[in-house]
Structures are given as C-alpha cells and as structure tokens.
Amino acid sequence: MPYHHVPVMVDEVLAYLNVQPGKTIVDCTLGGCGHAKAILERTAPDGFLIGLDQDIEAIENAQYVLTSYNNRIALFHDNFVNLPSILDRLGIIGVDGILLDLGVSLHHLESSGRGFSFRKNEPLDMRMDVSTKITAEQVVNTFKEKELAHIFSCYGEERFSKRIARAIVRERKKTPIRTSYCLAEIIRKAIPKQSGPQRIHPATRVFMSLRIYVNSELEKLEIFMKNVADLLTPRGRLCVLSFHSLEDRIVKHQIRALGKTCSCPPSFSKCICGFEKKFRSLTKKPLRPTGDEISANPNARSTRLRAAERI
Numbered sequence: 513m514p515y516h517h518v519p520v521m522v523d524e525v526l527a528y529l530n531v532q533p534g535k536t537i538v539d540c541t542l543g544g545c546g547h548a549k550a551i552l553e554r555t556a557p558d559g560f561l562i563g564l565d566q567d568i569e570a571i572e573n574a575q576y577v578l579t580s581y582n583n584r585i586a587l588f589h590d591n592f593v594n595l596p597s598i599l600d601r602l603g604i605i606g607v608d609g610i611l612l613d614l615g616v617s618l619h620h621l622e623s624s625g626r627g628f629s630f631r632k633n634e635p636l637d638m639r640m641d642v643s644t645k646i647t648a649e650q651v652v653n654t655f656k657e658k659e660l661a662h663i664f665s666c667y668g669e670e671r672f673s674k675r676i677a678r679a680i681v682r683e684r685k686k687t688p689i690r691t692s693y694c695l696a697e698i699i700r701k702a703i704p705k706q707s708g709p710q711r712i713h714p715a716t717r718v719f720m721s722l723r724i725y726v727n728s729e730l731e732k733l734e735i736f737m738k739n740v741a742d743l744l745t746p747r748g749r750l751c752v753l754s755f756h757s758l759e760d761r762i763v764k765h766q767i768r769a770l771g772k773t774c775s776c777p778p779s780f781s782k783c784i785c786g787f788e789k790k791f792r793s794l795t796k797k798p799l800r801p802t803g804d805e806i807s808a809n810p811n812a813r814s815t816r817l818r819a820a821e822r823i
C-alpha cells in the first residue's frame with residue numbers, strides 16, 4: 513500500500529528553512545516524504561537529510577521513496593524528542609534546519625487500519641508508534657468518566673465532553689467499545705441534535721483528543737521545543753507546521769521564551785538572570801496557506817507555520 517500524504521506549504525517551508533545546497537536539515541516528521549524530497553532536491557548535490565518518524569510504516573516508505581538519495585540520508589524510527597541523542601550518536605553538534613510537520617498523515621486516516629478516522633470501521637488503536645503501550649480502545653474502555661471528559665475538553669475543546677463521557681461509560685457496560693464506528697455512533701447519539709448543516713462531523717473533536725492523548729503529542733512537543741535551539745548552528749532555522757491551536761500555542765510560547773534577552777539592570781557587570789537569547793522569531797503571526805493551496809488541498813486549511821532563527 514503506497515504511503516499517501518499531500519505535503520503542505522512546501523515553498524514556504526523551503527524558504528523559511530533557508531534550504532540551500534550543502535546544508536544539513538532534519539525532517540522530524542517524514543510522513544509521505546513530500547517535504548523530505550523537496551529538501552533533498554534543494555540541498556543537492558552534497559546536502560544531508562536526517563529523517564525521523566515514530567511510525568515504522570513511514571520509515572519503510574521513506575527507505576523506498578528516498579532510495580535514490582541513499583548516500584545523503586540517515587533515517588531513524590524514533591520520536592523527535594530523541595533528536596538530541598540521535599545527533600549525538602551521529603557526532604553532529606548542530607544542524608542548519610529542523611522541520612516539524614505535526615499530527616497525522618493522510619495515510620493514518622485513510623489506510624493505516626488503526627482507527628484514526630470515524631469514516632472507517634477499524635479497531636480503535638490510534639497509536640502512531642505501535643510499540644507504545646496505550647491504545648484508544650484501552651482509554652475508552654477503562655478510564656474513569658471524569659478522565660474521559662477531561663481528555664475531550666482539554667485536547668479537543670469539545671463542549672459536550674461530559675455528556676459524551678457519560679454515554680461512553682454507560683455503553684461500555686453493555687459491550688466493550690472496540691471500533692471507530694461504534695465510538696462515533698455513541699458520540700453522535702450523545703450530543704444534542706443541531707439544526708442546519710454541520711460544519712464538522714460530531715465525532716471530530718473526540719477522535720482528535722483521543723489521538724493527541726494516546727500519542728502524548730503535546731507533551732512531546734513541549735519537551736522538544738525546550739531544547740530545540742541548542743540543536744541548531746548559528747543562523748540555523750526551525751520551521752513548525754501545526755494544525756491545532758494547542759500545538760501552535762506551545763510553539764509560539766517557546767519561540768518567545770527562547771527569544772528573551774537578559775533582564776538584568778544595565779548596571780550589573782555580570783548577568784544573574786541566566787537568560788541567553790537563542791531565537792529570533794521570523795513569523796510575528798503564523799503564516800497560513802494561500803487560498804489556491806486550500807482550494808487544491810482542503811486538508812491544508814488549518815495549517816499554521818511558525819519559524820525562528822538561531823542567534
């Protein structure tokens with residue numbers, strides 16, 4: 513099964529990462545390798561790409577589709593929080609650019625068979641890395657009602673979180689909830705009927721929140737962002753594509769935090785506050801895809817791009 517994904521904002525990513533021949537770039541989220549390929553083309557003839565993905569199927573796909581660049585790539589099946597130790601092992605002190613394209617790929621939604629989408633009847637798994645322990649099925653069938661409501665409201669901003677959690681707990685007493693269709697149906701019945709056409713499917717927010725929880729997406733991003741500046745060479749660039757306001761908030765705050773200067777009074781001969789300015793933000797506001805890109809690829813519509821430069 514080919515690994516399907518349509519990369520978003522490719523030109524903007526290449527520009528903000530300042531991708532040039534000879535540079536060493538890390539793609540932390542290879543997915544279908546659309547960005548990776550564009551980076552390899554632009555860094556030719558002697559640039560290098562370090563590629564990561566926590567999904568083994570993405571790595572197997574990368575080994576296949578990037579085979580002609582074999583002498584200029586190193587691929588790792590790993591979570592991007594482990595990038596510092598990967599660079600350490602490679603003996604690399606700093607790279608010229610780091611790309612994060614967060615969330616799931618179309619492959620996850622359309623053909624992974626892991627229950628990411630309410631449009632497919634699949635086992636409720638939702639792990640991007642299938643070697644990790646907890647699945648969406650375990651969460652839905654074993655977590656307390658309060659915990660479920662918290663996940664739905666915190667990660668999905670679902671306003672009917674309590675009603676949905678109550679319905680799940682009621683239904684799972686009758687029979688365990690094992691599939692995406694089964695869960696989607698419980699959610700549909702739990703929320704009040706709304707008049708007029710619906711902008712999104714009623715299960716959208718709950719599915720997204722479960723996925724974010726199961727994969728610890730926000731926690732991993734937070735850890736990664738704290739250390740990212742130290743992985744870049746001076747003038748090296750970070751570019752992050754996010755699809756969720758909570759992700760974007762983490763990226764924005766961390767770029768801001770790493771952009772703070774020393775706050776000691778000028779009369780102090782030595783800094784005691786410990787703030788070393790590491791980043792210069794390149795995007796005051798997040799960049800959005802053009803109307804043309806959204807028309808061609810509606811999945812791109814909620815993308816936000818933020819970039820920063822290492823000082």
Ligand SMILES: C[S@@+](CC[C@H](N)C(=O)[O-])C[C@H]1O[C@@H](n2cnc3c(N)ncnc32)[C@H](O)[C@@H]1O
Nearest residue numbers: 519541543544545546547565566567591592613
């Ligand atoms: C939106 S897709 C990337 C698409 C890719 N840029 C392309 O051009 O096809 C996101 C990918 O990142 C991976 N991913 C998400 N979070 C990750 C993490 N913390 N560490 C490593 N990979 C991650 C997912 O498995 C998925 O394959």
